[in-house]
Amino acid sequence: MSVQERKARERAERERLIVATARELAEQQGWDAVTTRRLAERIEYSQPVLYSHFRGKREIIGAVALEGATELATAVRAAAAAAHGPRARVAALARGYLDFAERNPAVYDALFQLDGGLPYAQEDTPEPLKDAFAALLETLGEVAGEGVAPGLFTEVFWAALHGLATLTRAGRLPPQDAERRVELLVDRLAVL
Amino acid sequence: MSVQERKARERAERERLIVATARELAEQQGWDAVTTRRLAERIEYSQPVLYSHFRGKREIIGAVALEGATELATAVRAAAAAAHGPRARVAALARGYLDFAERNPAVYDALFQLDGGLPYAQEDTPEPLKDAFAALLETLGEVAGEGVAPGLFTEVFWAALHGLATLTRAGRLPPQDAERRVELLVDRLAVL
DNA sequence: AAACGATCCTAGCACCGCTAGACAATCGAG
DNA sequence: CTCGATTGTCTAGCGGTGCTAGGATCGTTT
Numbered sequence: 506m507s508v509q510e511r512k513a514r515e516r517a518e519r520e521r522l523i524v525a526t527a528r529e530l531a532e533q534q535g536w537d538a539v540t541t542r543r544l545a546e547r548i549e550y551s552q553p554v555l556y557s558h559f560r561g562k563r564e565i566i567g568a569v570a571l572e573g574a575t576e577l578a579t580a581v582r583a584a585a586a587a588a589h590g591p592r593a594r595v596a597a598l599a600r601g602y603l604d605f606a607e608r609n610p611a612v613y614d615a616l617f618q619l620d621g622g623l624p625y626a627q628e629d630t631p632e633p634l635k636d637a638f639a640a641l642l643e644t645l646g647e648v649a650g651e652g653v654a655p656g657l658f659t660e661v662f663w664a665a666l667h668g669l670a671t672l673t674r675a676g677r678l679p680p681q682d683a684e685r686r687v688e689l690l691v692d693r694l695a696v697l
Numbered sequence: 698m699s700v701q702e703r704k705a706r707e708r709a710e711r712e713r714l715i716v717a718t719a720r721e722l723a724e725q726q727g728w729d730a731v732t733t734r735r736l737a738e739r740i741e742y743s744q745p746v747l748y749s750h751f752r753g754k755r756e757i758i759g760a761v762a763l764e765g766a767t768e769l770a771t772a773v774r775a776a777a778a779a780a781h782g783p784r785a786r787v788a789a790l791a792r793g794y795l796d797f798a799e800r801n802p803a804v805y806d807a808l809f810q811l812d813g814g815l816p817y818a819q820e821d822t823p824e825p826l827k828d829a830f831a832a833l834l835e836t837l838g839e840v841a842g843e844g845v846a847p848g849l850f851t852e853v854f855w856a857a858l859h860g861l862a863t864l865t866r867a868g869r870l871p872p873q874d875a876e877r878r879v880e881l882l883v884d885r886l887a888v889l
Numbered sequence: 890a891a892a893c894g895a896t897c898c899t900a901g902c903a904c905c906g907c908t909a910g911a912c913a914a915t916c917g918a919g
Numbered sequence: 920c921t922c923g924a925t926t927g928t929c930t931a932g933c934g935g936t937g938c939t940a941g942g943a944t945c946g947t948t949t
Contacts, residue, residue: 561938667863
């Protein structure tokens with residue numbers, strides 16, 4: 506049995522290598538540069554090996570997305586926990602979210618811009634994705650205000666953050682007023 | 698001279714045909730299906746003809762984006778004009794914007810998701826893009842509130858709409874509560 | 890040691906964006 | 920009207936993409 510266990514371990518290890526390498530390559534040169542050939546070369550295996558782990562490129566993106574979701578949840582919770590009082594917590598959450606998006610653009614794209622073949626907002630949504638939303642909900646639910654469903658409020662706040670993150674990075678919004686936009690968003694949306 | 702004029706006219710006509718066909722194909726089957734081969738076949742010319750009008754596929758996307766910007770501006774202005782009172786106007790603008798995004802997903806992508814090679818938020822930004830933002834500003838500037846720059850407020854409101862539009866269409870947000878999300882956004886962000 | 894299975898790679902498919910160079914049609918000059 | 924030049928368009932092809940079939944090779948088991 507030990508031999509099979511070792512093989513399974515090595516296989517799992519290689520799968521992690523693939524995901525980590527894809528992520529690294531995407532952060533360095535963008536997702537367009539993540540081709541199956543380049544990826545295969547970097548992990549020092551041939552292309553078909555990738556397909557023994559993933560159905561295709563889409564699933565690799567999905568794997569990076571799941572990894573990113575866990576980290577996003579952690580980042581958001583850490584940011585919120587470091588602040589005191591509802592107002593400061595929400596502002597910290599917003600900055601933490603945007604900061605994550607800015608520092609991990611490829612991961613953010615895998616999560617919310619590209620097609621990783623993952624189901625969102627459904628029962629069979631993978632746990633990391635649900636948890637990332639839950640991390641937002643924990644802080645934002647407190648400032649939803651009277652008669653507003655916390656989930657709905659979180660969705661709207663999240664959408665606003667997502668819009669700021671993507672439009673800013675794509676050069677659709679000038680980067681300099683980012684902080685003032687966050688302030689405005691927090692002050693207006695959250696009921697304190 | 699008349700011969701050259703006719704040729705120029707025919708050239709311009711063919712260029713319109715290319716853009717219209719690209720847009721049509723994108724709306725029907727998505728931008729991934731808009732390949733230079735398919736596009737050339739649909740306009741009944743060979744591939745290289747495309748490159749005598751545009752530098753490449755990116756510029757074709759850009760041309761569709763410019764067309765879309767003009768339409769978006771018109772749609773937003775029409776929606777706002779049909780409503781009376783600040784609250785109703787802002788809500789109508791929001792619905793008009795989201796409606797445009799939903800009905801013209803490929804055009805919306807060309808504008809705000811894909812790279813059309815256009816400069817945004819700069820001095821040399823093409824007029825249609827500036828005007829689309831201006832259309833938002835006209836209505837949203839009135840409800841920015843005391844001490845808040847109309848431009849900044851418009852940016853935030855726009856980002857929120859963009860987030861709702863993209864996340865909803867990508868299946869990241871459940872579609873059923875769309876209207877309630879708009880209501881919440883308008884009630885909280887706008888100062889009436 | 891030999892045969893078997895799992896594992897991996899070479900080679901290739903159809904498609905992509907883009908372009909060089911041959912060809913044909915049209916134009917202007919003599 | 921003819922002939923050369925210019926303009927316009929096409930065929931063919933380049934290097935790249937995601938993905939896969941089929942053969943070789945390796946480690947394992949008997």
